[in-house]
Amino acid sequence: MLKHSDYMELALNMAKATQGQTSPNPAVGAVVVKDGDIVGLGAHLKAGEGHAEVHAIRAAGEKAEGADIYVTLEPCSHYGKTPPCSQLIISSGIKSVFIASTDPNPLVSGKGIQQLRDAGIQVHVGECQSEALELNKHFFHFIKHKTPYVTLKTAITLDGKTAAPSGDSKWITSEESRLDVHYDRHRHDAILVGVNTIIRDNPHLTTRLPQGGKNPIRIIVDNHLRTPLDANVVTDNESKTIIVTNESVKEEDKIPFMEAGCEVISLSLSRIDLHHLLRELGSRSIQSLYVEGGSAVHGSFLEERAFQEFIMYMAPKLIGGRDAFTSFGGSGVAAITEGLEMNIVSIESIGEDIKIVAVPKKH
Numbered sequence: 177m178l179k180h181s182d183y184m185e186l187a188l189n190m191a192k193a194t195q196g197q198t199s200p201n202p203a204v205g206a207v208v209v210k211d212g213d214i215v216g217l218g219a220h221l222k223a224g225e226g227h228a229e230v231h232a233i234r235a236a237g238e239k240a241e242g243a244d245i246y247v248t249l250e251p252c253s254h255y256g257k258t259p260p261c262s263q264l265i266i267s268s269g270i271k272s273v274f275i276a277s278t279d280p281n282p283l284v285s286g287k288g289i290q291q292l293r294d295a296g297i298q299v300h301v302g303e304c305q306s307e308a309l310e311l312n313k314h315f316f317h318f319i320k321h322k323t324p325y326v327t328l329k330t331a332i333t334l335d336g337k338t339a340a341p342s343g344d345s346k347w348i349t350s351e352e353s354r355l356d357v358h359y360d361r362h363r364h365d366a367i368l369v370g371v372n373t374i375i376r377d378n379p380h381l382t383t384r385l386p387q388g389g390k391n392p393i394r395i396i397v398d399n400h401l402r403t404p405l406d407a408n409v410v411t412d413n414e415s416k417t418i419i420v421t422n423e424s425v426k427e428e429d430k431i432p433f434m435e436a437g438c439e440v441i442s443l444s445l446s447r448i449d450l451h452h453l454l455r456e457l458g459s460r461s462i463q464s465l466y467v468e469g470g471s472a473v474h475g476s477f478l479e480e481r482a483f484q485e486f487i488m489y490m491a492p493k494l495i496g497g498r499d500a501f502t503s504f505g506g507s508g509v510a511a512i513t514e515g516l517e518m519n520i521v522s523i524e525s526i527g528e529d530i531k532i533v534a535v536p537k538k539h
């Protein structure tokens with residue numbers, strides 16, 4: 177017989193394993209327990225397919241009668257592509273439900289719980305809640321703001337540089353760190369870089385994990401459409417590429433990119449308005465955006481305070497260079513007191529590097 181948190185951890189681990197493949201739905205796991213035995217397991221595997229509870233209750237069969245179910249997100253109560261899970265739980269004879277996090281959608285939040293309680297089922301909310309909120313932070317942010325959760329990522333040397341003055345940056349961080357980056361590419365719906373990164377590095381911006389992984393949509397911020405037509409992101413057909421320009425770009429100059437399969441959108445007259453861009457991406461159900469730089473782009477996201485998380489990989493190298501690139505460009509603040517206060521939420525070693533994750537302080 178395990179503790180309630182052990183069963184919920186199991187459900188959370190199944191949900192973690194599906195992160196990146198369920199968008200635009202959240203990652204959800206469910207475990208059915210009867211008299212101390214695990215009799216059913218399930219996770220939501222793909223948008224439009226069965227929810228976690230459906231898989232777990234189907235696996236439990238008759239044993240669901242009088243059992244407990246542990247689920248990482250409040251069971252749905254509305255008829256979507258599948259019948260509501262709250263009704264399925266009621267009809268299966270389950271006697272108590274443990275829920276880690278409630279549904280963030282104000283239209284449905286609490287309704288599933290109420291239906292279960294009205295049917296005489298015991299409902300316990302909050303088991304491993306913080307882990308469940310962290311797991312679906314992209315989904316929760318998107319439901320609330322209708323714009324993507326933005327993660328800025330940089331890779332720097334011990335003396336704070338992202339590239340040598342020559343522009344060379346291969347490679348600053350270790351294989352292990354760069355592999356870690358690809359897990360995050362898989363978990364984000366889209367990846368964004370500025371055109372200077374395209375010109376300098378000619379990146380693919382694809383997810384290259386040993387076991388595969390989902391390629392994010394590639395967003396290139398390129399005011400004056402300077403992306404080379406032979407760039408990998410234009411020619412490799414590995415993933416959708418959207419080039420964001422300002423409205424001064426002539427329509428005929430977009431045609432070769434569109435013929436190559438790219439989408440070119442013009443969002444504003446001068447510098448790209450990031451908040452406008454994020455609303456545009458949100459309208460395309462892009463729930464999470466991974467921004468790999470360069471410094472001008474990071475500088476804009478900082479100035480606009482338009483991000484939710486900052487990941488820094490620091491490598492044990494010193495390269496010097498007064499003109500070497502750093503993580504954040506832009507005009508910067510005049511006084512330190514105007515700087516953005518952050519909370520460091522984690523520090524870990526990866527290979528010979530360290531990885532620091534920080535989030536803006538909530539005031």
Ligand SMILES: Nc1c(/N=C/[C@@H](O)[C@H](O)[C@H](O)COP(=O)(O)O)[nH]c(=O)[nH]c1=O
Nearest residue numbers: 331345347348349357377379380381382
């Ligand atoms: N120079 C480095 C990085 N560089 C990050 C970007 O500047 C690169 O253009 C981008 O990751 C290349 O994407 P790819 O072609 O899909 O591999 N990022 C890192 O984590 N460590 C580095 O040492």
